[in-house]
Amino acid sequence: MESQTANFNHLQAAHCENGVTTALLAHYGVHKLTEPLVFGIGSGLFYIQLPFMKVNGGPAISFRTMPGLIFKRTCKSLGIPVTRKKYRSHEKAMAELDERLRAGKPTACQVGVFYLTYFPKEYRFHFNAHNLIVVDKRDDNYIISDPIMEGLVSLNSYELERVRFAKGAFAPRGQMYYPGDNLKEATDEQLRQAIITGIKRNCRDMLHIPGNFGGVSGIAYTGKQIKKWKEKLGDQKARSYLAQLVRMQEEIGTGGGGFRFIYGAFLQQARQYLHMDELLDLSKQFTAAGDKWRDAAIQASGIYKGRLTTQADYDNMGDRLIEISALEKQAFQQLKALIKKAK
The missing domain is CATH 1.20.120 (Four Helix Bundle (Hemerythrin (Met), subunit A))
Structure with a gap:
């Protein structure tokens, strides 16, 4: 179990989905990508103000593409197969994640920010499009690579389940995603x-x-x-x-x-x-x-x-x-x- 965490290279990044995409693909064999290359290949730069929608009582403004598209587009451009799952059952969502971790396969999840206990309180908003990588599980604690953090952090099973099933706009519904195994290096x-x-x-x-x-x-x-x-x-x-x-x-x-x-x-x-x-x-x-x-x-x-x-x-x-x-x-x-x- 220790080696599984030790073998994963945590990457601190400027943006969560860029960081997750870069670190996860590197772990599975694609090492030439950088955070800027992932962002550009995934066409991440965007702007929109939705005139009839409010978020937290204010205007619905986004400076990025829809959550998940940077990872999806980068993988598609490089011919990398992707699996993405959402769940109704909390139990099934946690069990399938545990199964991947037992097999030594770090897996990305989309989560809500508000209940991330390792975030400072001033950074906890009702925002459900955050991305992180679950690297390992030790007893009841999940080892997390969150690109916003300097190093690896952890959540217990209750905390991880809570953020995976956060309510509201872009509710993640237990979403987890990952590339195929043993990828070839990009040419x-x-x-x-x-x-x-x-x-x-x-x-x-x-x-x-x-x-x-x-x-x-x-x-x-x-x-x-x-x-x-x-x-x-x-x-x-x-x-x-x-x-x-x-x-x-x-x-x-x-x-x-x-x-x-x-x-x-x-x-x-x-x-x-x-x-x-x-x-x-x-x-x-x-x-x-x-x-x-x-x-x-x-x-x-x-x-x-x-x-x-x-x-x-x-x-x-x-x-x-x-x-x-x-x-x-x-x-x-x-x-x-x-x-x-x-x-």
């Missing part, structure tokens, strides 16, 4: 084609998603909405909406500014496989967009903490997002034109 040509596919899909999602509330158009949509919040909602609710925006961007794992930095790193690493020097300049553009997202978060924090209170402050915040929208639109248009040249 450079496989990675090259996977990168091209991932970039083309990400350009499509950010430039051509229907409607005005997704992709780069969605960022501008939110900016315009912010300018109306103070008058429409009143100070207290408008401030809580901005707090929600920052929470989704910086804390919950949907990754606003941080995702732009990861995508910039992806384009740098993609250059090794595509041999296109223009990717370095595009990488800098996405990094600059990430900086502007971080600056916008500081502006939003000033408003919801009561330091900035005027309509001009809300207008400033909205204008920042409209500017980011234009920057990302330009970067994705250039990237779309460039990737058409790749064979």
Whole structure:
């Protein structure tokens, strides 16, 4: 049992699904992937504000693709078989996980964050799209590789079952997933084609998603909405909406500014496989967009903490997002034109 844990290399990552995908595939034999490559191949960069939906009483905003897609797309691009299971029965969900662990097979799970006992209390939100790897079981304790944590952590059986069956939006329903066994290392040509596919899909999602509330158009949509919040909602609710925006961007794992930095790193690493020097300049553009997202978060924090209170402050915040929208639109248009040249 000890060797099973010792043989697993825990990876601390900027985002949970990136980290789970990278660490799990490495354990089963695919070692060339990095967190940025996984994020780019999986077309993880996204933006949407769902206008008729609320999360925790605030706007439903996401900076990422649907949970599970990064893992699914990365594996599909590299020809890796995937098994994904959801359960009605708590007992069956725990028994099948235990069976895999007895066979020495670390397994990924989608869980809710709110009852993760090893998380600091300020990071526990009702967010059900968190990913982790269950590495081993010792007595009643499960050894967990959570990419957000510095090292391995543990949950007892009651705690793990509780987070696997958290209620609410994106309820995980005991979901566990894993790749096939004894995978072959990815070839450079496989990675090259996977990168091209991932970039083309990400350009499509950010430039051509229907409607005005997704992709780069969605960022501008939110900016315009912010300018109306103070008058429409009143100070207290408008401030809580901005707090929600920052929470989704910086804390919950949907990754606003941080995702732009990861995508910039992806384009740098993609250059090794595509041999296109223009990717370095595009990488800098996405990094600059990430900086502007971080600056916008500081502006939003000033408003919801009561330091900035005027309509001009809300207008400033909205204008920042409209500017980011234009920057990302330009970067994705250039990237779309460039990737058409790749064979």
